[in-house]
Amino acid sequence: MTENFLAIYEALPYLLRGSLVTISLVGGALVLGLTLGIPMAIGQVYGNKYIAGLISFYVWFFRGLPVLVLLFLFYFGLFAVLGLDLSAFTAGILVLGLRSAAYQSQIFRGSIQSLGEGQMLAALSLGMSKAKAAWHIILPQALRISIPGWSNEYSIILKDSAVTYAIGLMEIMTRGKFIATRTFKPMPIFLTCALIFLILTYGGVKFLSLLEKKVKIPGYGTEREEIY
Amino acid sequence: MQKDKAIVLKVEDIHKKYGNVEVLRGISFKIKKGETKVIIGPSGSGKSTLLRCINQLTIPDKGQVWLEGEEVTHTKKNINQFRQKIGMVFQDFNLFDHLNALRNVEIGLIKVKGMGKEEARQKAKEELKQVGLEEQAHLYPAQLSGGTKTEGFHSQNFSHGSQRDTI
Numbered sequence: 001m002t003e004n005f006l007a008i009y010e011a012l013p014y015l016l017r018g019s020l021v022t023i024s025l026v027g028g029a030l031v032l033g034l035t036l037g038i039p040m041a042i043g044q045v046y047g048n049k050y051i052a053g054l055i056s057f058y059v060w061f062f063r064g065l066p067v068l069v070l071l072f073l074f075y076f077g078l079f080a081v082l083g084l085d086l087s088a089f090t091a092g093i094l095v096l097g098l099r100s101a102a103y104q105s106q107i108f109r110g111s112i113q114s115l116g117e118g119q120m121l122a123a124l125s126l127g128m129s130k131a132k133a134a135w136h137i138i139l140p141q142a143l144r145i146s147i148p149g150w151s152n153e154y155s156i157i158l159k160d161s162a163v164t165y166a167i168g169l170m171e172i173m174t175r176g177k178f179i180a181t182r183t184f185k186p187m188p189i190f191l192t193c194a195l196i197f198l199i200l201t202y203g204g205v206k207f208l209s210l211l212e213k214k215v216k217i218p219g220y221g222t223e224r225e226e227i228y
Numbered sequence: 229m230q231k232d233k234a235i236v237l238k239v240e241d242i243h244k245k246y247g248n249v250e251v252l253r254g255i256s257f258k259i260k261k262g263e264t265k266v267i268i269g270p271s272g273s274g275k276s277t278l279l280r281c282i283n284q285l286t287i288p289d290k291g292q293v294w295l296e297g298e299e300v301t302h303t304k305k306n307i308n309q310f311r312q313k314i315g316m317v318f319q320d321f322n323l324f325d326h327l328n329a330l331r332n333v334e335i336g337l338i339k340v341k342g343m344g345k346e347e348a349r350q351k352a353k354e355e356l357k358q359v360g361l362e363e364q365a366h367l368y369p370a371q372l373s374g375g376t377k378t379e380g381f382h383s384q385n386f387s388h389g390s391q392r393d394t395i
Binding site for chain 2: 118119121122123124125126127128129132136137140141144217218219220
């Protein structure tokens with residue numbers, strides 16, 4: 001029993017360094033997804049049919065393929081064909097990010113649509129352009145509404161990141177496998193990997209839940225405070 | 229031309245069809261400065277449609293609108309500038325939910341009129357005071373009662389310098 005704990009103890013620094021890789025990977029992918037996802041959502045709701053059509057195509061493509069397929073297509077396919085000497089880490093962020101953008105755009109689209117047309121009409125009636133209205137009126141509300149759905153996306157990307165094992169990225173699982181095969185102790189090592197993932201998931205979701213409370217619009221939602 | 233100058237809003241021969249239903253069949257009227265016109269009709273008779281045709285939230289199939297002698301319909305000009313002059317109060321109180329009452333009145337002044345923050349804040353406070361809402365300036369639309377919301381919306385429109393308030 002003690003040898004199991006010893007194995008974990010020795011493996012921990014190595015695995016934790018892998019966690020840093022995972023965290024950077026997930027962070028980068030989520031930021032990329034956010035940066036592309038928001039404009040895509042706005043494009044689908046307020047854009048003309050060509051823009052909306054293009055975005056729909058993008059969403060269909062990146063949601064329709066398994067992460068593994070996309071990873072291989074990019075890392076072993078596209079990069080080679082284009083002669084790009086990019087790392088597995090780059091491939092990971094790119095693929096996870098582009099894919100996340102597709103999913104995130106739908107989260108935001110749902111939130112924007114849930115506001116109804118009243119907010120945009122009120123903004124336009126004041127003389128705001130659609131762009132100004134989207135930035136100052138629509139997004140502040142839609143983003144807040146998106147937080148619960150978005151925490152789903154966080155946990156999904158975190159778990160998907162483990163697939164980069166297949167292109168040799170030295171994240172948690174790759175390192176876990178490496179140690180497990182050398183020490184012949186798969187159970188304690190993989191349990192440790194699992195625990196790390198659980199902690200990362202819990203931490204992120206908890207953070208988002210606190211964020212949600214902090215940015216909550218007073219009076220909005222289901223908890224009514226008595227003012228009078 | 230002399231006669232037209234006293235006329236703030238002129239609406240001529242507006243037609244609007246939704247599918248097979250022709251909601252507006254040649255509506256024309258003029259409003260002089262200081263005048264109040266009331267449009268009454270049963271639900272679904274096209275009142276809101278007419279108002280939306282005036283500030284081009286809906287484009288009429290046929291007909292023209294002039295605001296202070298300038299044509300609003302079929303114009304390449306920036307529609308936003310016309311909308312700044314026409315105030316619209318919606319049936320379901322479209323205040324901006326993520327902003328408190330003060331910010332609601334301010335935002336049009338800052339983002340559309342380009343007023344400075346301090347000036348806008350002052351003006352917003354005055355407008356809220358005028359409708360008796362200064363105590364509730366910090367409250368959000370979800371925390372305001374129905375009547376208060378209407379007043380808030382009026383403040384937003386009037387401070388914006390609307391020529392008229394369309395309800």
